[in-house]
Amino acid sequence: MILGGGPGGYEAALVASSLGAEVTLVDRDGIGGAAVLTDCVPSKTLIATADYMHEWETAADLGVHLADHEGDQVTDATAVLDEVNTRVLDLAKAQSGDIATQLRDVGVRIIEGTGRLDGPGAVVATTDDGDERIEADFVLVSTGATPRVLPGAEPDGERILTWQQIYELPELPEHLIVVGSGVTGAELAQGMLGLGAKVTLVSSRDLVLPGEDQDAAAVIEDVFRRRGMTVLNRSRMESAQRTDEGVSVTLTDGRTVHGSHVLIAVGAVPQTQGIGLEEAGVELSDSGHIVVDKVSRTTARGVYAAGDCTGVFALASVAAAQGRTAMAHALGDAVSPLRLRAIAANVFTDPEIATVGRSKAVIEGQSSVDEVYLPLARNPRAKMLGIREGFVKLYSSRGSGTVVGGVVVAPRASELIYPIAVAVQNRMTVDQLSATISVYPSLSGSIAEAARRLHTTDS
Ligand SMILES: Cc1cc2nc3c(=O)[nH]c(=O)nc-3n(C[C@H](O)[C@H](O)[C@H](O)COP(=O)(O)OP(=O)(O)OC[C@H]3O[C@@H](n4cnc5c(N)ncnc54)[C@H](O)[C@@H]3O)c2cc1C
Numbered sequence: 265m266i267l268g269g270g271p272g273g274y275e276a277a278l279v280a281s282s283l284g285a286e287v288t289l290v291d292r293d294g295i296g297g298a299a300v301l302t303d304c305v306p307s308k309t310l311i312a313t314a315d316y317m318h319e320w321e322t323a324a325d326l327g328v329h330l331a332d333h334e335g336d337q338v339t340d341a342t343a344v345l346d347e348v349n350t351r352v353l354d355l356a357k358a359q360s361g362d363i364a365t366q367l368r369d370v371g372v373r374i375i376e377g378t379g380r381l382d383g384p385g386a387v388v389a390t391t392d393d394g395d396e397r398i399e400a401d402f403v404l405v406s407t408g409a410t411p412r413v414l415p416g417a418e419p420d421g422e423r424i425l426t427w428q429q430i431y432e433l434p435e436l437p438e439h440l441i442v443v444g445s446g447v448t449g450a451e452l453a454q455g456m457l458g459l460g461a462k463v464t465l466v467s468s469r470d471l472v473l474p475g476e477d478q479d480a481a482a483v484i485e486d487v488f489r490r491r492g493m494t495v496l497n498r499s500r501m502e503s504a505q506r507t508d509e510g511v512s513v514t515l516t517d518g519r520t521v522h523g524s525h526v527l528i529a530v531g532a533v534p535q536t537q538g539i540g541l542e543e544a545g546v547e548l549s550d551s552g553h554i555v556v557d558k559v560s561r562t563t564a565r566g567v568y569a570a571g572d573c574t575g576v577f578a579l580a581s582v583a584a585a586q587g588r589t590a591m592a593h594a595l596g597d598a599v600s601p602l603r604l605r606a607i608a609a610n611v612f613t614d615p616e617i618a619t620v621g622r623s624k625a626v627i628e629g630q631s632s633v634d635e636v637y638l639p640l641a642r643n644p645r646a647k648m649l650g651i652r653e654g655f656v657k658l659y660s661s662r663g664s665g666t667v668v669g670g671v672v673v674a675p676r677a678s679e680l681i682y683p684i685a686v687a688v689q690n691r692m693t694v695d696q697l698s699a700t701i702s703v704y705p706s707l708s709g710s711i712a713e714a715a716r717r718l719h720t721t722d723s
């Protein structure tokens with residue numbers, strides 16, 4: 265039995281089915297979960313349009329001048345939010361449909377309803393037709409998380425919005441205030457700015473993206489400001505209210521910011537309440553997350569958990585890996601426990617920030633780690649493509665030369681991080697990484713170059 269059809273749940277269902285299990289999956293909001301329907305997939309689809317808009321703006325730098333049919337120079341492109349949103353929602357729905365088809369094709373039974381545990385070995389699914397109690401050898405809980413709502417700033421879906429509600433907007437906000445400069449806030453603030461909205465970002469720290477590499481965050485904040493975003497550092501929202509003209513956001517120091525809409529992106533809370541977890545012996549942490557070990561076992565025998573409800577690493581890729589691991593463990597297949605140090609992650613700003621392995625914050629002060637920093641501005645391919653910002657950073661263990669982490673800030677950094685992730689996962693040395701000859705000219709050439717620069721005669 266699987267509770268929740270997001271990446272944690274559907275990947276687990278596919279693996280369990282391939283290992284010969286009879287699988288039933290109960291899902292409330294749609295197969296693919298929040299990842300596909302409201303969070304990851306929609307945001308990246310919207311950002312794809314914003315990135316495209318920015319490419320138009322840089323055309324002149326590459327010698328391209330756009331003209332209309334009368335020969336007049338075109339200096340402005342317009343994103344029609346209604347059309348963008350239709351594309352976003354259609355794509356998400358299609359992706360959800362593809363996953364549901366894949367699940368049904370391998371024999372997974374899907375119940376559209378709300379599930380709860382009835383002890384560790386059974387689930388009750390509530391649908392329009394009533395309750396169905398299903399016993400199971402193993403239960404996987406992957407119920408995800410939902411946007412955090414702060415008192416005094418309750419979303420109304422029209423002007424005060426969560427990130428899940430922006431795809432219903434009929435037109436681009438005139439002035440969007442984004443509260444929270446974590447990954448969600450930063451990505452969507454820049455996405456909306458790119459589509460043409462005026463954006464003010466309320467950021468509680470000295471720099472946006474407090475959880476990221478600080479050199480990378482500094483590049484992104486600089487880009488935000490240069491492209492016209494107002495970033496209010498060291499500013500916390502106290503409340504958000506509707507006014508006759510739009511919204512008013514009050515900060516804890518008494519300042520107010522007026523806009524047409526506000527998007528609240530202050531984190532998420534796990535959906536673990538009222539579904540029989542504690543009654544079944546599943547321990548929850550103080551934050552309400554399900555406590556799991558490295559193979560996704562909870563404290564209740566036969567009950568596993570995966571994804572955002574565990575709070576291990578709020579990423580679709582990690583949810584899927586946890587779900588796969590849980591089913592391999594439950595069904596007796598070879599299990600590779602989750603190695604958090606080798607997880608690649610990406611912030612889909614422009615440029616993107618991709619990271620893997622040990623971060624600067626962890627490494628700082630460790631004399632046993634070497635670091636090299638290469639600005640992309642000196643990379644020949646970057647020059648050809650008109651890329652001005654960005655860098656490659658690589659970390660290796662002194663002595664052994666083992667690659668322990670890396671950061672890439674570049675357009676499509678999400679595609680560039682993989683060789684570093686492979687190196688970290690397989691404990692390769694910088695010499696092994698640089699021995700693979702890269703394409704010339706290429707951005708990945710900077711990764712090979714960084715590895716070469718970390719070569720030491722004693723490694
Ligand atoms: C704006 C945004 C952008 C993101 N972008 C990325 C990205 O680019 N890359 C990335 O890796 N991650 C990204 N993430 C994170 C990613 O979306 C999550 O880590 C991922 O959704 C977690 O998957 P999950 O399976 O745990 O839960 P979810 O995707 O939330 O799915 C949970 C499912 O469980 C169902 N459910 C809940 N309770 C019940 C119940 N009682 N009974 C039945 N069903 C239930 C829900 O209806 C839902 O369908 C992003 C997150 C946000 C907020």
Ligand SMILES: NC(=O)c1ccc[n+]([C@@H]2O[C@H](COP(=O)([O-])OP(=O)(O)OC[C@H]3O[C@@H](n4cnc5c(N)ncnc54)[C@H](O)[C@@H]3O)[C@@H](O)[C@H]2O)c1
Binds near residue numbers: 445
């Ligand atoms: N590209 C991706 O992979 C991607 C994208 C989005 C989210 N995510 C995942 O989701 C997780 C959560 O990210 P998130 O950005 O939604 O949440 P978060 O908790 O990382 O960030 C929320 C931010 O809001 C700030 N905040 C809280 N209260 C505030 C207030 N009153 N006023 C102003 N700021 C306030 C916090 O200080 C924090 O910096 C991430 O860790 C990431 O794993 C991933």
